[in-house]
Amino acid sequence: SQQGEEDPQALSIQEGENATMNCSYKTSINNLQWYRQNSGRGLVHLILIRSNEREKHSGRLRVTLDTSKKSSSLLITASRAADTASYFCATEGGGADGLTFGKGTHLIIQP
Amino acid sequence: DAGVIQSPRHEVTEMGQEVTLRCKPISGHDYLFWYRQTMMRGLELLIYFNNNVPIDDSGMPEDRFSAKMPNASFSTLKIQPSEPRDSAVYFCASRGNSDEQYFGPGTRLTVT
Numbered sequence: 001s002q003q004g005e006e007d008p009q010a011l012s013i014q015e016g017e018n019a020t021m022n023c024s025y026k027t028s029i030n031n032l033q034w035y036r037q038n039s040g041r042g043l044v045h046l047i048l049i050r051s052n053e054r055e056k057h058s059g060r061l062r063v064t065l066d067t068s069k070k071s072s073s074l075l076i077t078a079s080r081a082a083d084t085a086s087y088f089c090a091t092e093g094g095g096a097d098g099l100t101f102g103k104g105t106h107l108i109i110q111p
Numbered sequence: 112d113a114g115v116i117q118s119p120r121h122e123v124t125e126m127g128q129e130v131t132l133r134c135k136p137i138s139g140h141d142y143l144f145w146y147r148q149t150m151m152r153g154l155e156l157l158i159y160f161n162n163n164v165p166i167d168d169s170g171m172p173e174d175r176f177s178a179k180m181p182n183a184s185f186s187t188l189k190i191q192p193s194e195p196r197d198s199a200v201y202f203c204a205s206r207g208n209s210d211e212q213y214f215g216p217g218t219r220l221t222v223t
Binding site: 096098104 | 202206
């Protein structure tokens with residue numbers, strides 16, 4: 001079943017601009033992860049934030065987590081054409097090790 | 112490191128045929144997951160193993176689906192008999208000591 005819900009479903013911005021994607025979930029979690037999927041490819045792990053963390057950075061990526069609102073955001077700064085992909089949030093929790101994915105945000109970076 | 116290996120990459124079969132998807136996890140990883148991705152339902156967890164033992168198969172849609180992990184370096188997902196609604200991309204992922212999962216390239220299954 002889907003837990004995370006990303007918004008927007010699609011986002012088109014100019015190269016160099018920042019891209020922000022949001023994710024909401026329903027149940028308690030141990031951690032929340034963001035993955036990227038290029039067309040026709042597998043998923044690549046980007047960043048993980050634990051339930052006791054509020055913010056995390058990795059290169060041009062910044063993730064926030066608000067457990068009181070059951071929401072997370074992914075910010076990609078200084079976007080590049082190569083960032084064009086679908087981005088998924090996924091939650092792990094409830095005693096299970098499998099991930100529950102949202103439906104994803106399709107990001108298009110216009111050169 | 113070769114990453115997670117899946118075969119075949121593409122499979123086209125007729126309704127009623129048996130389909131077997133294969134996965135080799137990253138060496139040393141003790142968790143293996145099978146996911147399915149469709150336009151309608153997105154990414155769904157089907158089943159996962161820990162140390163070759165199935166832990167949670169609640170996501171397996173029907174008895175037509177079965178998965179095995181005979182050893183730490185190999186797993187199969189079998190559909191018998193296959194139906195057109197099984198058409199999807201099937202991903203295998205493995206995980207080691209961290210919570211990060213490493214995905215294979217997927218198998219695109221088309222059932223006609």
